[in-house]
Amino acid sequence: MASQETTSAIDVATLGIEVPNADVSVTIGPQFLQLFSEQLYKSPNKTFEELISNSWDAKATSIHVGFSPNLRSNDAIVWVLDNGESMDVDGFKLLWSVAHSTKAHRKSERPLIGKFGIGKLATYVLAHQLTYICKSGDGVIRAVTMDYRNIGGDPAALHIEPLPLPVRVLTESDLNAFLAGLGGEDKIGQALDALNDTEDWDEYQEFGGSVPPKPVPSGTWTLALLTDLKPLGREMQQGRIRRMLRTSLPLGGNVSIVFNDEPLKSSKLDTPVEESWVIGSQELGITHVTLKSDDKENEAIPVVAHSFPYPHVTIEGLGEVTGMVSLYRDSISKPKSDAKGASNGFFVNIMGRVVNFEDPYFGLSNLNHSAWAKFRAAVRVDGLNGSLAVNREAVLESRELEIAQAFLKELFNLARTTHDKAKKAAWPDAGEVLTETWGTVPLEPLQRTIEDGLNSQSLPSFVLGSEDEPTKEQVDSWDTVESPADVISGVTFELLDSETNLVVYDIATRRIIINESHPFAREYASTHELRLLLRDSSVVELLSRAYMIQMGVDEATLGQVDLHRDQLYRLVARLRRRSGAQIAELLEEAAIHSKDKALEQILGDALESLGFVVERLGGSNNPEGVARAPITKRGVGKKASYAVTYDAKSSINKKVKTGNVGVAGLVRHRNDHSAQFTLVVGPEFESGALTTECTQHKVTPMRARDLGTLVVLNATKGPMDLERLKDVFSLYDPDDVHEFVEGLTREAISLEHLSYTDLFTALHEIGFDEPDMLTTPVIAKAIRDQTGNKEFPTKKDVYAVLHGMSILAPNMVRVQGDNVFLGARPDKLRDAILAQLGKIPSQLASDLTGII
Known part of the structure; x- marks a missing residue:
């Protein structure tokens, strides 16, 4: 259940006793807030994360987050409570000194996320009021409220005259009265009682060394309370924020987060570990590292393992090294995790602080990418302290750095070798393939990729409808997936938009779909054998794309690869296709050929050039083909496309006789293939009886020259509007068809056109x-x-x-x-x-x- 909505809230400014001469003030001007808040933070969900970052930087081990159920209510509130280092009067002064931050000088066992002391300004875009209630180390409860509406003056001013912020000292009774005034169940009070609960505390330490004790109740806490929410604050999406925080939690037991009464568990901890090694254990098997040199012999440096007083190794010239190396079964390379340190790569801890969050490779290159996405090494190397840059954010070039990098590369090589052996062993041999007992190894990346996309509300580009958020139908269908074997229910050929990729995945039906409208499919799926080949290669392509995502290839890069591949498919398909001018020329020549076969072939090409998706048939009891117009559905009850059966009738005498058209047979073809229209093309047609028969049976006779005109018109004035062209198939006299084509031509000439x-x-x-x-x-x-x-x-x-x-x-x-x-x-x-x-x-x- 979510936290409460206010009923008759008590103003904290009326409680307790004001601290005299507190001298807490703000000099931030409207323009400063505009530049550093509204311009810096575009997403309300991302903006809220800044409050959690402040708790992390305060070394909190327990964080509670609460939202009102309806953020659009006028009295909705949002709050964050943590047990980290809190603030007294001097702390409040530093809090609002935006250009000053002490974080760079603080010693901490965890990476500090916030920078420049401006994190709290993120709240400016979310709410009009921000209240801090703090119990500091002296046991005193103090409160201060910032109302951004009080910042006035010149809108373009970066700074204003100091705006005093009264600091008030509250008693426990004052605090209880304030919390009770928030109405409903006392969610914040309950969170205060549970703030230092260490019953489920995890003593696991990634960086090794001595085992830390359970946290001692700090006695300090900070409550950040947002009230009078702004429009952007009311747009915060609790589900997305919950997923974001769950994904962002660091590995190990450094912090716990309770979100609307629900303890969140890091999604990374859900990922099974395939293999792990403690630095200092005999299983590590690293006895030396090698420093390579171009101008002298390579140097071997001994690595000695120790188990007392805790596992560690000593390396000559570097000293003691502790930590843990983990190889996960699945990829842990997630962009959201990078902000808080829960991701893949090297995490180098020097004197209790990770120094390489901007460079998980720690200066190394040429690391195997498939293993890298599953690899994490948390290593403490205090021997690099002397090589730290002044800002403690980088390690300077030194012999110690070379030794450390050589050791880290050995750690990765160990994990990579294990990864490659397991990967090869997981694939079937020939006998297993023949007996179909090899399981579902290749389908697991696809399953994980879809699950990640549904959880993040951002589906990969190869999913049909990926430009929109997942639908209920997709989510409900995926809920029935229990194993990788359930991921693919079938592989089918379907007519999709011609601009859609060749192969896509439909979550709702769990099918791989090959797009028959794609030029490559039209050119290379004309026989049963070719369709089987295209089907199998498409499955391989889609599964490979899913695997690339699981191996850490970001969506932007994959999108570029997909676009390039799709263009190559289309280019290869077009290499076999005639130009528009060739089609127009051949139409007239084939129309007077002695055999219909020549006109049949070029007729299909002509319809394809106009934008139709053509299925070539021929043979007895079949039309020459079926042309489908892939028109997007517009409005309720309207069909998204239409189909035309077509036949070719050539004549060496340049005029097709009525008896040779076979109108009744053309109608049968239309009915057999569930088409809406019928087209017959020839050089010229006899008048009189043919027009009557065509009108009676709704068959459209078109001269080859008129079809050639449409082809050239399409090639010179841009894509033909197939919905507009649909009208021609309701004409049953070749003269009326000719007039329709002339009308399109006149219309095209009248329009301004680019030379x-x-x-x-x-x-x-x-x-x-x-x-x-x-x-x-x-x-x-x-x-x-x-x-x-x-x-x-x-x-x-x-x-x-x-x-x-x-x-x-x-x-x-x-x-x-x-x-x-x-x-x-x-x-x-x-x-x-x-x-x-x-x-x-x-x-x-x-x-x-x-x-x-």
Whole structure:
């Protein structure tokens, strides 16, 4: 149950006795708050974490966090209570001295997270009031309230005249009255009683050395209370903050957090340890380290293990080293953990303080990445103290540093060797594969990746619908997964958006889906054998992507790899595809060929170039193919796409006879394949009876020249609107079809269009050294700058022209969203486009005067 909402809260300023001459004040101006708060912290959830960081830096071992159930209530509160070092009057003075911080001079057994003394200012974006109630080492309870609304004056001022903050001394009765005034159950009072409970304290110490005793009740505590929440504070998401804190907890028993009455356990501690070694144990097996030299012989330095008074090793020139090396079964490389030290890598502790949080490699390189994501070494090396930089944040070059790095590399090599042996042993041999008894080893990374994505509300890019937060359907489906074997229920081919990746994973159905609309699938899945090959390779690809995430490859890097791979797929597919000009030319030639087969092939190419997803069929009792328009659903009750069965009818006499069309058979094809429309293409059609039959059976006859016009129009004016083109399939007279195509042409001519000259000039100005990616906004701006027209072209105009170029020169241009991939210099591309335009049949070119 969450903490309480206020009912008739008591103002702390009315309680207790004011401390005379406390001299606690604030000089922060409005502009300072703006710069260091609203500009520094964009997420309310991340902002709240700063309060937890303050507790950590105060060496708290117990932290309690409470939220009102409804943060949008006017009397909602948020509070953080800890048993760390607290503040007296002098502490309050330092608290609000923003430019001054004593943290860099404090000796602490844990890394200090906060910097510059500005952590408390994060609260400025969350609430109007921040109250600190503190019981310091002298046993006195004091309170001070900061109301940010009292900071006035010039909005642009960085500092103001000192604003006094009264400090009040409270008795236990005053405190109880204040807490009771918060209403509901006394959650804060209960947290105060449980603050120093050490019943479940974990004495485990990663860095070795002597075993620490249970914490002695400190007697000090600090309560930070946010009241009168601002709009951003009301947007805090308790579920996300809970997950964030759970993920951020450090390894070991250094601190416990209770969130809305629920003790949080570090998610890292849920990760099983595959193998671990205590530095100083005989199992470590490291007897020496080697210092390598380019100009003299390598130097071997002895490493001696000791078990008394606690496990440690001594290294000549470095001294005593203690700690623990752990190799986890799964990756522990998590960005959120890096902020508080719970992650992978080396953690080098010098005199009780970890010094390398910015460099988990500790200056080493060429470490095996797959083992690195599961590796953690917590090592205390006080012998490096003399090499610490003045700011104690880095270790200077020295012989001691070289020895330490050599020892750390030996520790990693030990873990890596163990990791590689276990990895090889886990995979099946040939006999196990044949008997299908090898289990589900490859599926575990996918299972963990999906679970991590659901927990963080951020799904990996290979998941269908990853741009949105997980849906209830996805979460409910995943709740039924009990083992890796449940992760994949099947592998299917489906028609998705043509811009979607070739292979995706659907959490709701737990299927791997191969996108039939993807150009690569259209080109390389024409036979049963090819589909099986594509299916198997797609499964390998998706499982490999999941494995990369588990090995620590960040989502941004993986996204770039995915984009590059997808473009390669599309490029390879386009290498087999004819250009738009070739299609238009071949349409007219094939239409008067003696056999329908030639027209059948080029007809499928033409429909593909218009944007249809084409399934080529042919043979007896089948149409030549089915063309599907992948249109996004718009509005309730509207179909997202439509399908057209198509047939080719060539004639050496340049006119198809009515009897040769076979309208009844075309209708049967449409019904057999659940299509909505039927298209038949020929050089010309007999008039009269054919029009009557086509009207009666709803068959659209189209001349090859009109289809060629559409192809060239698409190649020169940008992508064809398939929803608009749908209207042509409700026309049943070839003359009406011709008029429809002419209408589209006139409409295209009337629109302002981008000239090739302006486009190539802009590409030349931007520059081209090698095949690379540009974006349509960048190209559009370059053209606007060179023409002086601030309104034209837009990125949509640039996309239209480049999309057409990708049809005219598919091997040189590829457009996907805002991304433009050029495979040749602008001058070479221009020559190729002009050559393709020159191949357009003269009759079509005259029909499209004004466009080409």
